[in-house]
Amino acid sequence: MDLGFLPAGLEPYDVLVIGGGPAGATAALYTARAGLRTLVVDKGLTAGALGTTAKIVNYPGVPGPLSGAELVRRIRDQAVSFGAEFVTDKVLRVDLRGDPKQVWGGEGVYPAQAVVIATGAMGRTRRIPGEERLLGRGVSYCATCDGPFFQGQEVAVVGNNDEAVEEALTLTRFASRVHFLSPTADLRASPELGEALAAHPQVTLYPTARVREVVGQERVEGVRISHQGEERTIPVGGVFVYLQGNIPVTDFLDDQLPVGQGGCLLVDDSFQTVIPGVFAVGDVLCRHLKQAVVAAADGVVAAMAVDRYLSGRKKLRPDWSR
Ligand SMILES: Cc1cc2nc3c(=O)[nH]c(=O)nc-3n(C[C@H](O)[C@H](O)[C@H](O)COP(=O)(O)OP(=O)(O)OC[C@H]3O[C@@H](n4cnc5c(N)ncnc54)[C@H](O)[C@@H]3O)c2cc1C
Numbered sequence: 212m213d214l215g216f217l218p219a220g221l222e223p224y225d226v227l228v229i230g231g232g233p234a235g236a237t238a239a240l241y242t243a244r245a246g247l248r249t250l251v252v253d254k255g256l257t258a259g260a261l262g263t264t265a266k267i268v269n270y271p272g273v274p275g276p277l278s279g280a281e282l283v284r285r286i287r288d289q290a291v292s293f294g295a296e297f298v299t300d301k302v303l304r305v306d307l308r309g310d311p312k313q314v315w316g317g318e319g320v321y322p323a324q325a326v327v328i329a330t331g332a333m334g335r336t337r338r339i340p341g342e343e344r345l346l347g348r349g350v351s352y353c354a355t356c357d358g359p360f361f362q363g364q365e366v367a368v369v370g371n372n373d374e375a376v377e378e379a380l381t382l383t384r385f386a387s388r389v390h391f392l393s394p395t396a397d398l399r400a401s402p403e404l405g406e407a408l409a410a411h412p413q414v415t416l417y418p419t420a421r422v423r424e425v426v427g428q429e430r431v432e433g434v435r436i437s438h439q440g441e442e443r444t445i446p447v448g449g450v451f452v453y454l455q456g457n458i459p460v461t462d463f464l465d466d467q468l469p470v471g472q473g474g475c476l477l478v479d480d481s482f483q484t485v486i487p488g489v490f491a492v493g494d495v496l497c498r499h500l501k502q503a504v505v506a507a508a509d510g511v512v513a514a515m516a517v518d519r520y521l522s523g524r525k526k527l528r529p530d531w532s533r
Pocket of ligand 1: 232254257264268331502
């Protein structure tokens, strides 16, 4: 996978926030309002903990009930009203020690002076049998990166959220057929995305499908599923997996930051990690209390620390342009 280099002349953002749940979107709201050029990179509205929550009634000032996705949307809209930008992309790799820091997604590279990590704790520990062995040999987590390798082939997508649906729709540009294997009866995706998926002529939907194994010797040859009381193997050349679990999402960090027990991120009182200018907020942190309002509050404290970090740098740096 070629992740490319920073294109010459691309002006770094002041702040890049990875993850647009309550923690990341609130951090962006505050940094944008402070006049900092802010970009949030998020892989999908319903890919985070709050985005998947059907009903929320305990967020202060929002009596509800309303869906978690609607609450996230409102926080994002408020951030956008102050100038924050949002892109839908999955972060795959970062260089946190560079100047500027760089963040690579499936769609491009995003440079920034400061980075806020707000990716939550919906990562997986359990894998589908065969998934790890065939990773990179037909198993993938990124349709934008790997979709073109499956031109004219049949592929399977495993998942049910916005990210899974968007990736499946991307794959229809290359694959002859996309078998969409949802663990639930209904999709957990935005209605408009769900409708686009259901209406797509190249997509076959399998609600409540249990994926038993990714099969193949050297490469993926099929996916074995239980569906409607029957076990069967669908012959496919690729399997794209977007299932969720409950561990901190830090896979893209590639050991650049120390982690605590269970892979959670460690920060100081201002939510800064051991790397200056790199902050972390919300459920990705080592903390037992996982609530939307706590995540949002982290975002506020971190945003102020980001502002202090950036203004400190400006004072320290001579202006060579004069
Ligand atoms: C089922 C359930 C019910 C809950 N109910 C309540 C409740 O009633 N009240 C309450 O206060 N709290 C509730 N919580 C907890 C609350 O949802 C979390 O504490 C809160 O959402 C954490 O916010 P966050 O921003 O840290 O993470 P998340 O909300 O998980 O957001 C993380 C974001 O990061 C993005 N992301 C992840 N990886 C990447 C990547 N590689 N690239 C780009 N983007 C990425 C995701 O798309 C997501 O938008 C519930 C949680 C669950 C799971």
